[in-house]
Amino acid sequence: MPWKCPVCGTENDDNVLYCTNCGAKRPEQVSPQPESVSAQQQSNTSAIAQQVQEQSQQPEQSLPQQQSTPEQSAPKQPEQNAQQVVVPQQPVSVSNRYYIIFIASPVESLIKTKLPLDFETFPNISIGRSPENVIVIPDPAISRKHALISLENNEVFIEDLNSTNGTWLYDGKQFQPIKSKTKLDNNAVIKLGNSTIVKFVKE
Amino acid sequence: MTVSLNEFSKLINIATDVFSNQSSLLGPYDFDSVAFVGDTHGADHITKYALKLFESGEVEGIVFLGDYVDRGPNGVENLEAILNALLSAKDKVIVIRGNHESPLTNLYYGFYKEVLKKFNETVYEDIKNMFSVMPYGAVVNNYLCVHGAISINMTSLDEIKNLIRPDEGPNDPEAFQVLWNDPRDMIDGYIPSVRGDGIYYVGRDILEKFIEGNKLKGIIRGHEAVDGFKLFLNGKVVTVFSSAYHGQSAGILEMFKEGIKMLYLDPTTLQKRGEIETKNLLEAYKSISL
Numbered sequence: 001m002p003w004k005c006p007v008c009g010t011e012n013d014d015n016v017l018y019c020t021n022c023g024a025k026r027p028e029q030v031s032p033q034p035e036s037v038s039a040q041q042q043s044n045t046s047a048i049a050q051q052v053q054e055q056s057q058q059p060e061q062s063l064p065q066q067q068s069t070p071e072q073s074a075p076k077q078p079e080q081n082a083q084q085v086v087v088p089q090q091p092v093s094v095s096n097r098y099y100i101i102f103i104a105s106p107v108e109s110l111i112k113t114k115l116p117l118d119f120e121t122f123p124n125i126s127i128g129r130s131p132e133n134v135i136v137i138p139d140p141a142i143s144r145k146h147a148l149i150s151l152e153n154n155e156v157f158i159e160d161l162n163s164t165n166g167t168w169l170y171d172g173k174q175f176q177p178i179k180s181k182t183k184l185d186n187n188a189v190i191k192l193g194n195s196t197i198v199k200f201v202k203e
Numbered sequence: 204m205t206v207s208l209n210e211f212s213k214l215i216n217i218a219t220d221v222f223s224n225q226s227s228l229l230g231p232y233d234f235d236s237v238a239f240v241g242d243t244h245g246a247d248h249i250t251k252y253a254l255k256l257f258e259s260g261e262v263e264g265i266v267f268l269g270d271y272v273d274r275g276p277n278g279v280e281n282l283e284a285i286l287n288a289l290l291s292a293k294d295k296v297i298v299i300r301g302n303h304e305s306p307l308t309n310l311y312y313g314f315y316k317e318v319l320k321k322f323n324e325t326v327y328e329d330i331k332n333m334f335s336v337m338p339y340g341a342v343v344n345n346y347l348c349v350h351g352a353i354s355i356n357m358t359s360l361d362e363i364k365n366l367i368r369p370d371e372g373p374n375d376p377e378a379f380q381v382l383w384n385d386p387r388d389m390i391d392g393y394i395p396s397v398r399g400d401g402i403y404y405v406g407r408d409i410l411e412k413f414i415e416g417n418k419l420k421g422i423i424r425g426h427e428a429v430d431g432f433k434l435f436l437n438g439k440v441v442t443v444f445s446s447a448y449h450g451q452s453a454g455i456l457e458m459f460k461e462g463i464k465m466l467y468l469d470p471t472t473l474q475k476r477g478e479i480e481t482k483n484l485l486e487a488y489k490s491i492s493l
Contacts, residue, residue, distance in 0.1 A: 111433075
């Protein structure tokens with residue numbers, strides 16, 4: 001019996017296993033699962049978009065968001081189709097969301113900004129002053145490629161990329177230099193260079 | 204420049220006496236209407252705009268939150284305007300000290316040179332002595348007004364009231380923090396500030412405990428070069444910045460019995476860029492955070 005592609009809606013003949021239009025796998029049965037997954041994904045995406053909008057409360061927002069926003073949200077669209085086929089086999093766990101919140105920055109409007117760390121799109125999130133980074137921070141005391149944040153087995157790590165002014169972790173009394181790859185606990189306070197301080201948050 | 208050396212020296216000396224006779228913590232005051240002016244940094248045109256609100260009777264009282272000099276070109280004229288207003292109505296014009304009312308900053312950010320250019324070293328000495336006796340804070344309409352924040356150890360308003368003057372730096376670490384610290388509601392406790400040694404970001408729990416413990420509505424302060432205003436802790440902690448050098452809006456906060464008005468002024472033309480009128484600062488926090 002002909003089947004309707006759950007992704008793009010194309011009517012396919014009974015003898016094809018993959019959608020002739022978008023390549024999505026034919027569902028085993030007419031199940032509501034893929035749709036609910038897609039709804040969840042969409043809400044995730046829009047939540048991130050909203051997050052970024054919330055950050056833009058100040059009229060003149062600054063570089064990091066403008067540069068990281070399109071990078072983070074744009075690749076999501078094409079991925080969605082492919083993922084929908086795969087996802088039902090994975091446990092659809094609501095994974096943790098990770099953010100950094102700016103505590104100090106030479107760009108005042110960044111302070112209070114909550115920036116999502118989108119490990120799904122970027123397993124390794126590079127931070128630095130130059131535009132090829134995932135997160136670009138406009139601070140002359142931050143190196144071009146300053147630090148790297150990564151997710152491994154549900155734990156988040158930070159490492160310094162041999163930056164000039166260092167990456168520092170607050171130990172409750174003072175900032176200690178990060179010399180090797182270091183695990184970030186929830187609410188960790190990190191100093192990048194001399195003038196930028198962020199807080200790491202897991203929700 | 205209109206003011207002569209003699210006139211200005213006389214003004215500084217009288218104001219020094221006034222400050223010396225005031226408490227380190229002014230008030231409490233309760234005004235039907237009052238304006239709060241943040242850092243002006245030598246932008247005397249913004250100070251004069253704010254003073255017009257007071258002189259015209261739109262507001263009954265006016266609070267200057269410190270940082271009158273450095274960075275901008277007209278520190279002398281700015282001080283002249285503020286001190287003359289103070290002498291005209293000591294119980295309605297509230298003038299507190301900022302971290303730029305100190306040689307620690309004046310030697311590096313322009314005011315010392317400005318005074319040498321316009322007057323001489325002796326006049327700067329007099330100004331320096333005046334700065335060292337200025338009050339550190341005021342309680343106005345149940346808000347604590349300070350330049351920076353509270354210190355990380357403070358739990359009571361009395362600790363501000365008991366700060367000893369004169370103190371030129373100030374050297375007292377508690378007074379120093381009142382002028383230099385910044386509030387941050389995304390942290391608990393405190394962390395060292397990027398501004399330098401002995402300066403801290405003061406976290407949510409310390410701020411809330413102080414506000415509740417002293418039955419305050421909140422804290423109104425300056426010190427950070429924000430685009431007019433920045434609100435923390437659901438509007439309980441407000442930054443007002445009223446200068447021109449940062450190129451963003453100069454903010455003036457007006458508080459009335461029936462609500463508040465936040466003015467965003469173009470720092471050059473003084474045209475209104477925007478205005479938020481709400482019932483209270485919590486509503487303002489909500490509307491800004493949308």
